[in-house]
Amino acid sequence: MATKSRPDRRVQRTKDSLHFALMSLIVEKSYDKITVQDLIDRANIGRSTFYAHYETKDDLLLSELDRLTADIERHLADEPSSTAILPSLGVFRHAAENHREIKALLGSKGSDLVQRTALATFTRRAEAVIDEREGDGKNGNLPADARAAFVAGALLALLTWWLDNDRPYPPETMANVYAQSLAPT
Amino acid sequence: MATKSRPDRRVQRTKDSLHFALMSLIVEKSYDKITVQDLIDRANIGRSTFYAHYETKDDLLLSELDRLTADIERHLADEPSSTAILPSLGVFRHAAENHREIKALLGSKGSDLVQRTALATFTRRAEAVIDEREGDGKNGNLPADARAAFVAGALLALLTWWLDNDRPYPPETMANVYAQSLAPT
DNA sequence: TTCGGAATCGAACTTCATGTACGGAATCTA
DNA sequence: TAGATTCCGTACATGAAGTTCGATTCCGAA
Structure with missing residues (x-):
């Protein structure tokens, strides 16, 4: 019971990509100009995938x-x-x-x-x-x-x-x- | 020449209304939640009138x-x-x-x-x-x-x-x- | 008081970003 | 390998930003 299941690799990859995308984007332009579209384009993930992990852009930040x-x-x-x-x-x-x-x-x-x-x-x-x-x-x-x-x-x-x-x-x-x-x- | 014409009353009224609307709104909710629609509703002016005087919300601020x-x-x-x-x-x-x-x-x-x-x-x-x-x-x-x-x-x-x-x-x-x-x- | 110009109105429209929904494909863990 | 989870992608609804334009109202100067 309460088996400690390891985190899914796919989830890790998705989150890593998003963190990287955010950090690379914020160097280029100011944070409030960054859109969710920018993030998912840079991270190469689907739109719904983003919202499966974070509620908003601020949530990611x-x-x-x-x-x-x-x-x-x-x-x-x-x-x-x-x-x-x-x-x-x-x-x-x-x-x-x-x-x-x-x-x-x-x-x-x-x-x-x-x-x-x-x-x-x-x-x-x-x-x-x-x-x-x-x-x-x-x-x-x-x-x-x-x-x-x-x-x-x-x-x-x-x-x-x-x-x-x-x-x-x-x-x-x-x-x-x-x-x-x-x-x- | 270069006759100093007095400012149009309508312009003054419009700007005053907008300033008042902004200040009364910012007491109620945080600035970034205020929309242009909120401002023109509160100020009772037309949408195009707002953009005739200010480029953005920040401009007014x-x-x-x-x-x-x-x-x-x-x-x-x-x-x-x-x-x-x-x-x-x-x-x-x-x-x-x-x-x-x-x-x-x-x-x-x-x-x-x-x-x-x-x-x-x-x-x-x-x-x-x-x-x-x-x-x-x-x-x-x-x-x-x-x-x-x-x-x-x-x-x-x-x-x-x-x-x-x-x-x-x-x-x-x-x-x-x-x-x-x-x-x- | 009148007249010409300027400001306002309002409504329609375009654009753009947010957030949601869902079925099928891919991938993970056990 | 099998079942479950995640991801994809597309489509859709919502809402705000900003523009356009003709009709209307209002102002200031004469």
Whole structure:
């Protein structure tokens, strides 16, 4: 009972093709100009096959985002958060390594959804760190939720700007800008 | 020659109706769910009349944004920028006064276009201030453009968060969060 | 008040993308 | 190999975008 049946190869192939098609298309034109027709043409699958797996275009994008979010969260957790609330060096380095992909998703040609998702991820992490440090009472006068929105928004804006401008400075410089622009905690 | 003829009343009425319709609709549902049909129904104008004045829905939104941008820029310029690069108290106060309108445009139901436009406005202003202060050499080690992206993005994120969460703190507190979260210049 | 030009109306039409339906063919797993 | 699942492809319904055009109404200037 409850036999763990392996996933059908055909399903895997279909999903892989669609992920690849989306990523290759989003480099070429902005996300909201991409149609389902574009996707199934590029992926070479039938129309009804697409709708058998995803409800909408955004649905496909969200499944892509799961990977991205997991990556980011890992980089946020790996690094010990030093002075800055959010440790940014790992994020910038990771973004540099996968800059084509991440710029396409996060940048001006990407989707609102990606920005919101990333902001939520950053904010969640920032709140956790702030709550953790609550004991030292160093910032008891400032509301924690607003501070979290601030540091998360600042990091996302900095990252987006950096990618959109084709990374004019190395990740180390960017992490410095981030850390040194923040008031010491 | 070049007689300055006054604008036709009908044109004014049409545009006013459309602006009103857009603002009243965007409070009810998210911007990208609004159709041209919704707009002309609410405004009580003919379909072809709409296209006689605006090319697209975004075109109409942009003309709305001109007002918003002008307002913001005035508030950024009025207040002397103290320690923080961008003076934020005036912005938060102005946003509080027109919160229904601005939340609808800037918040999660608004459009990407508004966020981008606002970010551009903030960034432009921040760059001007940073360039102005360049002489004192206090931050010569950090690239000015990246710093501008940081402070602009942080302010916009804070403002958006504040409006989306129905302004849980007074404008003065928000301005404090902004100013005190930044490293002293 | 009148007149000519401009704006509006409204309805029909084209185009395009979304989403659904279904029968037959291909392919997978067991 | 056999039964089940998935895929294909075509056709169809829906709905929004954007265009066209003749008739009508309204405006501003004289």
